[in-house]
Amino acid sequence: MERFQFARDLATKHKRRRFLIGTLGVSASVIASQWTHKVVAQPSFSGYPFSLGIASGEPLPDGVVLWTRLAPEPLNGGGMPSVNVPVQWQVALDENMRNVVRRGTAIATPEFAHSVHVEVGGLQPDRWYWYQFKAGNEVSSIGRTRTAPARDTRVAQFRFGFVNCQDWQNGYYTAYQGLAKEELDLVVHLGDYIYEYGSQPGGPRQHNSPEIVTLGDYRNRHALYKTDANLQAAHAAFPWIVTWDDHEVENNYASLIPEENQSQQEFVTRRANAYQAYYEHMPLRRLSLPHGPYLQLYRRFTFGDIAEFNVLDTRQYRSDQPCDDGLKPRCSEAFDPNATMTGTKQEQWLFRGLSKSQARWNVIAQQTMMAQYNFDARPGQEVFNLDQWDGYVAARDRFLKFLQQQQPNNPVVITGDIHSSWVHDLKTDFNNPNSPTVGTEFVGTSISSDFPETFIPPTVAALSANPHTKFFDGKNRGYVRCHLTQNTWQSDYRIVSTIREPNASISTLASFVVPNGRSGAEQA
Structure with missing residues (x-):
């Protein structure tokens, strides 16, 4: 509206x-990384890489999605070189990250603006977990997330x-x-x-x-919003859907029909840009990986x-x-x-x-x-x-x-x-x-x-x-x-x-x- x-x-x-x-x-401009870029084992950053915070989402009884994006210069395209960067992650039973139960490494690629979507499995249902990322010598803040109760479990209350x-x-x-x-x-x-x-x-x-139109535009706008400390705190406190x-x-677009006077191809390209940037900045599963101007979101x-x-x-x-x-x-x-x-x-x-x-x-x-x-x-x-x-x-x-x-x-x-x-x-x-x-x-x-x-x-x-x-x-x-x-x-x-x-x-x-x-x- x-x-x-x-x-x-x-x-x-x-x-x-x-x-x-x-x-x-x-x-899609890129559907999945072809891993053609050099992988930097110990990257250096021009600024703090976790400037956009961390998030979790899509809770299931046995797992969640963990998200972050490396963006040392968040309003300038992210400020990352065109290389693949390993990002370590870990999940713990305590807020001090001492009792780690899952860990691994994801690759942040330039094709997806160095965003990371980790689909963590093997967790216990209906309990709190804490998580954190590390890239090079930099560590993120610690986030909290929660798995869903098992499907056949009787649940007394839910908030x-x-x-x-x-x-x-x-x-x-x-x-x-x-x-x-x-x-x-x-x-x-x-x-x-x-x-x-x-x-x-x-x-x-x-x-x-x-007004934003290009993929770079949409990325910078999402990054601007995610620099807000209160929004980051809410993402770090709970899983999101x-x-x-x-x-x-x-505003008010409908399917492949824009509000403004644009050619069909212009709007299709614009929607593809917007959908990719949305995926890059949300804790979504691979189910929602964009395919050009299409993205599976109902679930x-x-x-x-x-x-x-x-x-x-x-x-x-x-x-x-x-x-x-x-x-x-x-x-x-x-x-x-x-x-x-x-x-x-x-x-x-x-x-x-x-x-x-x-x-x-x-x-x-x-x-x-x-x-x-x-x-x-x-x-x-x-x-x-x-x-x-x-x-x-x-x-x-x-x-x-x-x-x-x-x-x-x-x-x-x-x-x-x-x-x-x-x-x-x-x-x-x-x-x-x-x-x-x-x-x-x-x-x-x-x-x-x-x-x-x-x-x-x-x-x-x-x-x-x-x-x-x-x-x-x-x-x-x-x-x-x-x-x-x-x-x-x-x-x-x-x-x-x-x-x-x-x-x-x-x-x-x-x-x-x-x-x-x-x-x-x-x-x-």
């Missing part, structure tokens, strides 16, 4: 080009937080200060990890680079018998936004039965997974608001955000009817994108308040991206026209903390006092509870 561009200019949304996309013959939308120029990452101190098993990032925009004056911190939204490439994670996460990708495969996008009344295209947010293959994968799940809580982690919301409170008037599921009514109906018919245990949708906090009952018919509630949606506010204050009053005024919406707040930034037990799900909306300063206090704005076996949330 481009700083709520639709809220400031409803009528003049740039009409996007529409392409008939055929078979693409574009291959996680979800975050999204961290526009560097709009504010400091004060929310990550609080997140890093929480007692969590996992963090889920729902997209807009970076923003592609050029310099925009007015925020508390700036960068001077233009990540997915993207639009700004990792370009599933199970945490004992208490929770299963279905992580969606609603950008790479979606149909073009209907009615020329924007915030406006829906045209007939918004009801097209062939329109999709996920693509047919991903949709079927989601349905199969939910049908087979034995988990107490079935989480659908995705990007844009699923519940219907009419932003116009006037009787008989309608205004919808067509980049959200409101622009893909038939696809949403298929999902909600599936929930009604198949009745998987406790479906809960977690969402980002809209820079504000919401709680919705998911209805089979949003226009009929008496229709069945088949799920719950928690929408988390942004880490730093803004929701215009001028748009808050009309959104609040429209609440009465949307009785399935239990809660809205557009003023505050933060994250959502979730505590799951076998009997209840509780979501706490955690907010910071400011993003205009590097430090902030944190508090709970509101809490909502979903009881086991009953869809819909109630304020705690």
